[in-house]
Amino acid sequence: MIIAESIRVEIYKYNYAAHSYDLVTTLTESSIISAGGKRQCCADGTFEIGGVYAATFSMQAKILGMTTFQVRGAKLRVRSKYGTESAWHNMGTFWVTDATRVGEIFSVNAQDAVGWLDTSSYNSTSESAVKAVGKVLADKWQNIGIGIDQWDENGTEYGGWLQYLTDCTNTFIQSQTGVKGMLHW
Structure with missing residues (x-):
C-alpha cells in the first residue's frame, strides 16, 4: 500500500511599513525537492521553559523571485494532505533561521516560535x-x-x-x- 503525501509551503515576507507578513509565493511539489520536520519536546522527559526544543523544518526547493536575504527571516506556513483528501492540514508555522542558495536551489532551515523562548x-x-x-x-x-x-x-x-x-x-x-x-x- 502506498500513501501519497502532498505538501504545500506558503512563504511570507515581513512588510516593515505595514507591520505584517505578506504572502510572496506558494511552493508545491513541482518546486520542492525535499522537505522534513522534527518535533521533540525535550531531551530527557522533563519540561522546563528555555529547555524545550523548537520544532524544526528543513527543505530544498526552487524559490523564484526571492533572494537569499529575503528568504532568511521569512515565515513559512507548511500544509499537507494525504491521497485524495481535499482539505489541507496545517503542519506548522516556522521562521527561516538559515538559508543558502546554489544556483536556483535554496536549502532552508526553520524553527517554530518556541525558539524565541x-x-x-x-x-x-x-x-x-x-x-x-x-x-x-x-x-x-x-x-x-x-x-x-x-x-x-x-x-x-x-x-x-x-x-x-x-x-x-x-x-x-x-x-x-x-x-x-x-x-x-
Whole structure:
C-alpha cells in the first residue's frame, strides 16, 4: 500500500511599513525537492521553559523571485494532505533561521516560535539596551506568582502567566527583528 503525501509551503515576507507578513509565493511539489520536520519536546522527559526544543523544518526547493536575504527571516506556513483528501492540514508555522542558495536551489532551515523562548532570551535580567523577556517580566509584574490563565469573577480572561510571557516575548522579538506581534495569545 502506498500513501501519497502532498505538501504545500506558503512563504511570507515581513512588510516593515505595514507591520505584517505578506504572502510572496506558494511552493508545491513541482518546486520542492525535499522537505522534513522534527518535533521533540525535550531531551530527557522533563519540561522546563528555555529547555524545550523548537520544532524544526528543513527543505530544498526552487524559490523564484526571492533572494537569499529575503528568504532568511521569512515565515513559512507548511500544509499537507494525504491521497485524495481535499482539505489541507496545517503542519506548522516556522521562521527561516538559515538559508543558502546554489544556483536556483535554496536549502532552508526553520524553527517554530518556541525558539524565541530559549534560555538566552528569557533568563537575562541585566540592564542592557535590549531587554530580554526575563527583564521585562521582572520590571512589569515583579514576582507575578499567578496561574497559567487567570479569569475574573465574571468568567472573563484577564491574563495569566502565559499571556504575560507572550507579551514580553513579543517585546523581545520586536527589539531584535522589528517584527511586531509575532506571537498571539
